[in-house]
Amino acid sequence: MIQFIDTKKENLIAARLSGKLNEKNLKTVHDRIHQxxxxxxKVDFYFEMDDFEGYTLKGFWEDIKTDAAHIDDYGKMAFVGDKKWQEWAASATDFFTGSDAKYFELENKAQAMAWMAS
Incomplete structure (x- = not known):
């Protein structure tokens, strides 16, 4: 499930992620990327992952297609979570996309948002 968070930053997609993301969820993000x-x-991202389990197979494929199509359109990415694999995913994103991606623990949400605003 994706619950979008309203922010004042025009180029920021901020969302709370929970459960498993499917193809339909990822298409809503893709629409916002195009806007x-x-x-x-450039598109900045803030993803707060609380009880986030990952993707369905179709959701994962949709995410890969979107990232491949827009890799040069991405700016900063903040991943906020509480699991080691989420930290690893943030590091991999930083490496593969060339974006400035950072991982923050859930208790550091305010710090992550401040970093996004800078």
Missing amino acids: IIDKGH
Whole structure:
């Protein structure tokens, strides 16, 4: 499930992720990516992962297709979670995308949002 978080930053997609993300969930993110790109901005992401279990197979495939199509359109990425695999995923994202990606523990949500605003 994706619950979008309202922010004042025009190029930021902020969301709480929980459960397993499916293809439909990822298409809503993809639509938001296009809205930001169409305004001439790089896309920043803030993902708060609480009880996040990952992706369905189709959801994972949709995420890979979206990332491959927009890899040069991404800016900063904050991953906020409480599991080691989430920290690893943030590191892999930083390596593979060339984006500035950082991992924050859940208790450091405010620090992650402040980093996104800087």
